[in-house]
Amino acid sequence: MLQCIHTTIQFGGLTAVRDLNLKVDDGEIVGLIGPNGAGKTTAFNMITGVYKPTSGGIFWDDTDIVKLKPHQITELGLARTFQNIRLFDEMSVLENVMVAGNLRAHFSVFESVLHLPGYRQRAQKVKEHALDLLEQVNLKKHAYDSATSLPYGEQRRLEIVRALATRPKLLLLDEPAAGMNPQESEELMVFIKKIRNDFGISILLIEHHMQVVMGICDRMYVLEYGNTIAEGTPKEISSNQKVIDAYLGTENEFFDGDAEGGDA
Known part of the structure; x- marks a missing residue:
């Protein structure tokens, strides 16, 4: 459904995201994780038309969407939420x-x-x-x-x-568990899986809460300083030494070894 191919964006001399290769298939829940400042939200902003990549392509069902405006991208079937709640008060x-x-x-x-x-x-x-x-x-x-x-x-x-009211095919969630207590986080995991199953959509999410992202994702990408350092299933990511060194800390801190991603 969605493909980022060698997608790069620079702000002056700073490369915020470098050579991002990412895909989301039909019905998947895909996670995008990494330390603060890794370029995750910048990647979301490129996908949704807020920022225009310096180079590379972003394709939605084989249509290059790089030059489209945010509302045009939404009309194609991509909707997002934000890191900070933005309701109309x-x-x-x-x-x-x-x-x-x-x-x-x-x-x-x-x-x-x-x-x-x-x-x-x-x-x-x-x-x-x-x-x-x-x-x-x-x-x-x-x-x-x-x-x-x-x-x-x-x-x-x-x-x-x-976001669902726009009738999306792909929902992008930017840190949906931010600020939640453990019970709310557990309820959110059930809620996200229910959305995927009931509405038949794909989900791409940024999340720092490892129990959430490891528990619901089918696949994951890991960014560090704008570079993709790993891609794989939650089990593969949890045992990847680059990811452990850069982000997770210790191999078993967030992952018990029994979870299998989206079916956990």
Whole structure:
């Protein structure tokens, strides 16, 4: 589905990501890990059109998306969340999801201003779709509450649901477990697997919480100083000496040897 081929980006004399070769296949959960400053979020920003690579290609179903704008990439079927929660504070839970759903509604300015029948019909479908999504993730009971009134873990889930409202084929999650306690992290693992299975989408995620990323990913890539130093299954990554030295610390600190990635 997604391929980054020799993708590199430079900011002045600094190479933030060098020669990234990454792929995500249909139905996979793929992890992107590495120390702070390794270039993970920069890679996400290139994939989603925020940054343009200095060299190399990014392909979505064989279409080069390097020159596309972020909203055009989203329309193709790639959606993302952010490291810091970015909900619309003044809107309700439902309205936050509806905003994203409007991407597929294709309202004209004329219809929107005059509230013509076609506008009202499409707006109602957006609302119904948003309510269906909230029901699937057990947030419908909060539909008319302020988004910021939700507990932290549910705000994280809401941000993911908002991305799902764009009807993506690939969901990019930037540190979804950030700030979560152990129980919330466990619930997040179940939630991400449920999304993959229920919506039939692929997931690419950045995560520092090793129990989460080792427990749900089918494959993983490891970045260090913008370079890819390893790729493989969670079991292969956990025993890779380069990764242990650069990031994990000790071989068994985050991995018990029994997990098998996405099926753990």
